[in-house]
Amino acid sequence: MRIRLIIYGHLWLLPIATIAQPTLIYHEVAHGLSRPTDIAFAPGFPDRMYVVEQGGKIRIVEQGQIISTFLDLSDRLDADSELGLLGLAFDPKFAENGIYYINFAGRIDGKLQSRVVRRFAESPGDYISSDREEMVLSFDQPYKNHNAGDIAFGPDSLLYIATGDGGSANDPAGNGQNLTTLLGKLLRIDVRGQVAYRIPEDNPFAHVTQARPEIWAYGLRNPWRISFDRETGDLWIGDVGQDKWEEISRVPANSGGLNFGWRCYEGDHFFSPCDSINQILPVYVYAHPNNCPDSRFCGESITGGFMYRGTNTDLAGLYFFADYGKNRLWALKYEEGNASQVFDFEFPYVHTSTFGEDAKGELFFATIEGSIFQIQTDASTSREADLQDQVILYPNPATTSIHLHLPPGTPGQYRWIELSGKSGGWQDLSPGGGSLPIPAVPNGVLWLQVQGPNLPSRLFMVEIIR
Numbered sequence: 001m002r003i004r005l006i007i008y009g010h011l012w013l014l015p016i017a018t019i020a021q022p023t024l025i026y027h028e029v030a031h032g033l034s035r036p037t038d039i040a041f042a043p044g045f046p047d048r049m050y051v052v053e054q055g056g057k058i059r060i061v062e063q064g065q066i067i068s069t070f071l072d073l074s075d076r077l078d079a080d081s082e083l084g085l086l087g088l089a090f091d092p093k094f095a096e097n098g099i100y101y102i103n104f105a106g107r108i109d110g111k112l113q114s115r116v117v118r119r120f121a122e123s124p125g126d127y128i129s130s131d132r133e134e135m136v137l138s139f140d141q142p143y144k145n146h147n148a149g150d151i152a153f154g155p156d157s158l159l160y161i162a163t164g165d166g167g168s169a170n171d172p173a174g175n176g177q178n179l180t181t182l183l184g185k186l187l188r189i190d191v192r193g194q195v196a197y198r199i200p201e202d203n204p205f206a207h208v209t210q211a212r213p214e215i216w217a218y219g220l221r222n223p224w225r226i227s228f229d230r231e232t233g234d235l236w237i238g239d240v241g242q243d244k245w246e247e248i249s250r251v252p253a254n255s256g257g258l259n260f261g262w263r264c265y266e267g268d269h270f271f272s273p274c275d276s277i278n279q280i281l282p283v284y285v286y287a288h289p290n291n292c293p294d295s296r297f298c299g300e301s302i303t304g305g306f307m308y309r310g311t312n313t314d315l316a317g318l319y320f321f322a323d324y325g326k327n328r329l330w331a332l333k334y335e336e337g338n339a340s341q342v343f344d345f346e347f348p349y350v351h352t353s354t355f356g357e358d359a360k361g362e363l364f365f366a367t368i369e370g371s372i373f374q375i376q377t378d379a380s381t382s383r384e385a386d387l388q389d390q391v392i393l394y395p396n397p398a399t400t401s402i403h404l405h406l407p408p409g410t411p412g413q414y415r416w417i418e419l420s421g422k423s424g425g426w427q428d429l430s431p432g433g434g435s436l437p438i439p440a441v442p443n444g445v446l447w448l449q450v451q452g453p454n455l456p457s458r459l460f461m462v463e464i465i466r
Helices: none
Strands: 006-008 011-013 024-030 036-041 049-053 057-062 065-072 084-090 099-108 111-120 133-140 151-153 159-162 185-189 215-218 223-228 235-239 245-251 284-287 302-307 318-323 328-335 338-346 352-357 363-367 372-377 392-394 401-405 412-417 427-429 433-437 444-452 455-464
Touching: 024 049, 036 084, 036 363, 049 084, 057 084, 084 159, 099 151, 133 185, 151 223, 159 223, 223 352, 235 302, 245 302, 245 318, 284 338, 302 352, 302 363, 318 352, 318 363, 401 444
Parallel strands: 036 352, 084 151, 223 302
Antiparallel strands: 006 011, 024 372, 024 455, 036 049, 049 057, 057 065, 084 099, 099 111, 111 133, 151 159, 159 185, 185 215, 223 235, 235 245, 245 284, 302 318, 318 328, 328 338, 352 363, 363 372, 392 401, 401 433, 412 427, 412 444, 444 455
């Protein structure tokens, strides 16, 4: 268990009621995808995963296999820099109406734009979408980066849209604090029964002149990504910082008009001269490597995740997130306005690009290289947990060899992965397992990845003592 007292500027994170750190298992559920940017599950189809690819495709994954290409806009989009297909949200009544929404950014009709469009599956169960689409919202982008692009339906059945500040660096146009632009905002619109959308009456700027009525919150730099807590209705934002600080912010349920401070503040630290503002402090900030007292808890580009509300009690009430440049996942426990505990979990790969949540509240995440993993623990109640529980590794720590036990008669493969992410070649395992030689490395840690024809991929951390 790690209890942290963090003093970053004026944000104090104090331990309140501590819990033991769980041990995670990363179950690979799919691979072979291309630059995944979003993971979604459609209402009415709990076993079907939709994976958004930056190049313009949405793939359907079932039982670990890429079954079909649901949508292909690759001939209309480029994926240069941070452009491309970035977000997917299914209408809450998708099982009845087949309606879903996508968010993409690219050079359209000669200029850079972000667009949110409504699309249709002729039948909700179709594996290929129709070509029918309707424009919902579009706005110009001055640069190719900071397009954000996440979209999500809230508990109120309204559509929330995260937008970046327009790009370049340092928000040169001051878009984060400018209420006349949609850039650097969290938008909230009603798309029910509309050709485009209408403004909810309780939006904070619905009746304010010189302000866009779509705005629900502002002062964001590049929110990547957003999610709703299915238990409380709170919205969580992972907002990418500039040079020093990454941040996680929370929008309490039904709370509009909040200002998260960019570009006056980066995280909870002063960044640029501004008039006095009423800034909402982030729940948690972490530093970039050149400003970081503990390398386990630093990074360069946050990937926001979800509050875990699945069936695994060991993970209940933990908000999971990652950093694109680190081979780690993190989870924080939220209490009384702050992160009372933050846990770090090592992972052999960098470039965690997005998270997803299924109908049961189980969490998944993707690496930009194209693999999807489910977050589990040894107490997981997933349908494959019984088989996985028979994969046993001992002793650990180890010296020159380690024994891997597989279910009786089950063949498999294994490979060693260094903490840098460099991996060796796959080697065959005899049915039932056997003794594995440990590569000649100094004292430290290696990852062991195990998989088989009927055995989901699993990662073990092995401590080596020479």
